[in-house]
Amino acid sequence: MNILVVDDDKEIVDSIAIFLSGENYTVIKAYDGIEALDALSENDVHLMILDIMMPKLDGIKTLMKLRETRNIPVVLLSAKSEDADKILGLTAGADDYVTKPFNPSELVARVKSQLRRYTALGSIAKQNEEIVIDGLCINIENKTVRVDGEDIRLTPIEYKILELLARNRKRIFSAEDIYRNVWNEETAVGDNTIAVHIRHIREKIEINPKEPKYLKVVWGIGYKVD
Amino acid sequence: MNILVVDDDKEIVDSIAIFLSGENYTVIKAYDGIEALDALSENDVHLMILDIMMPKLDGIKTLMKLRETRNIPVVLLSAKSEDADKILGLTAGADDYVTKPFNPSELVARVKSQLRRYTALGSIAKQNEEIVIDGLCINIENKTVRVDGEDIRLTPIEYKILELLARNRKRIFSAEDIYRNVWNEETAVGDNTIAVHIRHIREKIEINPKEPKYLKVVWGIGYKVD
DNA sequence: TATAATTATTAAGAAATCTTAAGAAATTTC
DNA sequence: GAAATTTCTTAAGATTTCTTAATAATTATA
Numbered sequence: 001m002n003i004l005v006v007d008d009d010k011e012i013v014d015s016i017a018i019f020l021s022g023e024n025y026t027v028i029k030a031y032d033g034i035e036a037l038d039a040l041s042e043n044d045v046h047l048m049i050l051d052i053m054m055p056k057l058d059g060i061k062t063l064m065k066l067r068e069t070r071n072i073p074v075v076l077l078s079a080k081s082e083d084a085d086k087i088l089g090l091t092a093g094a095d096d097y098v099t100k101p102f103n104p105s106e107l108v109a110r111v112k113s114q115l116r117r118y119t120a121l122g123s124i125a126k127q128n129e130e131i132v133i134d135g136l137c138i139n140i141e142n143k144t145v146r147v148d149g150e151d152i153r154l155t156p157i158e159y160k161i162l163e164l165l166a167r168n169r170k171r172i173f174s175a176e177d178i179y180r181n182v183w184n185e186e187t188a189v190g191d192n193t194i195a196v197h198i199r200h201i202r203e204k205i206e207i208n209p210k211e212p213k214y215l216k217v218v219w220g221i222g223y224k225v226d
Numbered sequence: 227m228n229i230l231v232v233d234d235d236k237e238i239v240d241s242i243a244i245f246l247s248g249e250n251y252t253v254i255k256a257y258d259g260i261e262a263l264d265a266l267s268e269n270d271v272h273l274m275i276l277d278i279m280m281p282k283l284d285g286i287k288t289l290m291k292l293r294e295t296r297n298i299p300v301v302l303l304s305a306k307s308e309d310a311d312k313i314l315g316l317t318a319g320a321d322d323y324v325t326k327p328f329n330p331s332e333l334v335a336r337v338k339s340q341l342r343r344y345t346a347l348g349s350i351a352k353q354n355e356e357i358v359i360d361g362l363c364i365n366i367e368n369k370t371v372r373v374d375g376e377d378i379r380l381t382p383i384e385y386k387i388l389e390l391l392a393r394n395r396k397r398i399f400s401a402e403d404i405y406r407n408v409w410n411e412e413t414a415v416g417d418n419t420i421a422v423h424i425r426h427i428r429e430k431i432e433i434n435p436k437e438p439k440y441l442k443v444v445w446g447i448g449y450k451v452d
Numbered sequence: 453t454a455t456a457a458t459t460a461t462t463a464a465g466a467a468a469t470c471t472t473a474a475g476a477a478a479t480t481t482c
Numbered sequence: 483g484a485a486a487t488t489t490c491t492t493a494a495g496a497t498t499t500c501t502t503a504a505t506a507a508t509t510a511t512a
Contacts, residue, residue, distance in 0.1 A: 001412060024412035073343075083329035090335040095343060096322065109316040116410050117299070117321060117343065119403075142396045143447060155499055156446035193501055195459060202460095209460095217459065219509060381488055419490060421470065426489095428471095435471090443470065445498060 001115060002026045002044055006036040006062070007051035007077065012100075016049060019104045020111070033057025037065060045072060047115055049107070052078040052089065060092050067093040073114035075107070131166045133225065136205060136214050138166050147205050157182060158201050161194075165215065165225040174222035198223060227341060228270055230254045232262040232288070233277035233303065238326075242275060245330045246337070259283025263291060271298060273341055275333070278304040278315065286318050293319040299340035301333070357392045359451065362431060362440050364392050373431050383408065384427050387420075391441065391451040400448035424449060 003025050007013045010031065017027040028043050030036040032054045039045065048066070052059035063074055073095040078085060081099040089097050096110050131138040135148040143159055145152045154162065160182045165173060173181070175194040183189065198217075202209040214225050229251045233239045236257065243253040254269055256262040258280045265271065274292070278285035289300055301322045302315040312323045322336050357364040361374040369385055371378045380388065386408045391399060401420040405413040424443075428435040440451050 001406075083332045086332050087329075087335040090332075090339045093342075095339055103313075106312050106316075109313040112410065113316045113319075113321055115406075116319075119406055142450075143398055143444070144396075157500075189500090190502060192459085192503085196461085196501075199460065199462090220458070383489070417490095418470095418492080422472090422490075425471065425473090446469065 001046045001119075002028060003111065004028045004030060004036060004039055004043070004045045004048045006030045006033070006048065006054070006059070008032055008054045009051075012051075012077075015104065016107065019108050023108055023112070025111075033059065033062035033065075036062050040066065040070070047073045047075070047111060047118070049075045049077060049111070050094075052076055052080075052085070060089060063089070063092050063094060073118050075110055075114065077102070131163075133166060133169065133214060136166070138163060145205065152204050154201065154204060158197055158204070161197055162201055162205070162215070162225075165223060170224060170226040172218045172222045172224045177222065227272045227345075228252045228254060229337065230256060230262065230265055230269070230271045230274040232256045232259070232274065232280070232285070234258055234280045235277075238277075238303075241330065242333065245334055249334055249338070251337075259285065259288035259291075262288050266292060266296065273299045273301070273337060273344070275301045275303060275337070276320075278302055278306075278311065286315060289315070289318050289320060299344050301336055301340060303328070357389075359392060359395065359440060362392070364389060371431065378430050380427065380430060384423055384430070387423055388427055388431070388441070388451075391449060396450060396452040398444045398448045398450045403448065420449075 003020055005013050005016050005027055008031050013029050020027050028039050030039045034056050050059045075096045076089040076094045077098055079100045086097045095114050098107055129140040137146045145154055161178055164181050178194055202212050202215050205214055206212050217223055229246055231239050231242050231253055234257050239255050246253050254265050256265045260282050276285045299321040302320045303324055305326045315323050321340050324333055355367055363372045371380055387404055390407050402413045404420050428438050428441050431440060432438045443449055
């Protein structure tokens, strides 16, 4: 679970990070609203702890901006314990409100409580999303693939590559693009590794791998599904 | 939306009721833990506001009893503002904690916040009595499992894991997912616990654990029942 | 057409993941 | 408080998946 901690006071961010890390959460740090929004778009954040008073973009505005697109739990932090502020924050779409100075264990307990509900059974409102391209059918939720009604067994990496390409139909991905998206790392793997995976996927989903119907190569650029 | 308000102080219950009614919520009242549990079984309650210090059955015990079967949001009320109590309450499965004396508008804001999340995620819990998957039959109410008509004895954790997977048929749960749902905690690194429990469950419910019919592995991702 | 560049194929060893077993630690039961 | 049960830890063995490397085939271009 990835938690984004946002406060312009680096000491506070660091101390919160220590407590959360102790509970095996991954912590991402940001020091103002702009940085927070950047971090949100670049990472798979599951919960945000957000200070209200910050330079550039304050917590409430950041929260409202976030709520335009995302629904993750947000715990507001503030020095003010004015009821009016709490109400404003909660009305703006926060899930909880903690006033400074706070007991770190209480904050951790509140984080757990929010995550418990958010990730609880079936709560993650995943609709049964499917990508269908001719006879190729990818079920995102169950991570299953069918071709002409027949179930296909893909390995985790094979599946991720196929989902990436199918999700972005007609877009061309270089080997490097695929690597970055699937492995989430910088260190490059041997450059024909991708080719090998592509071959394996083709072997499984194509009638005739020599003349791929789904997974096509674009010479000198990369691969695509169209 | 129906809100159950529980406090042994009738004045408090009444004043909360006035504020909630003003927001068009329907209020159900109870004055101790026993009454609360009765009210819960007799009404379609969507959220509970629960005082901690009460005669007969205190708030924490009431909450724990509730959590055995239901998942509605619970806001704890307490005169103590001790952090230890907050943590205990939140750990026991509460969704929020408000200390007396409180600003009624803040309480209403927190109620709204909880309901927003609860209803947004479509958590209206369907409590199916039984899950049947071929010869596997799980009775949710009695927490019993039968395979081909024969009773199977599972330990509490084993049962919870199986129910989780069976309730969400075909959905794949990583070890981390299972951990979060069953233990309400994050996984420690290098943990093999889930694998061992899976093995034990298979030993009990599968004819041939080597070729599981119900509890299947999805390599590199997790486990599922389908 | 010859040549260089890129992609495809294959097989095998390396790495990661899962299974199994056995015993220790914690909890519950009697 | 001892025994039984349940849960967790550890580690070796089995299986699956990933990567590498060497070679073949294809495409573009000079």
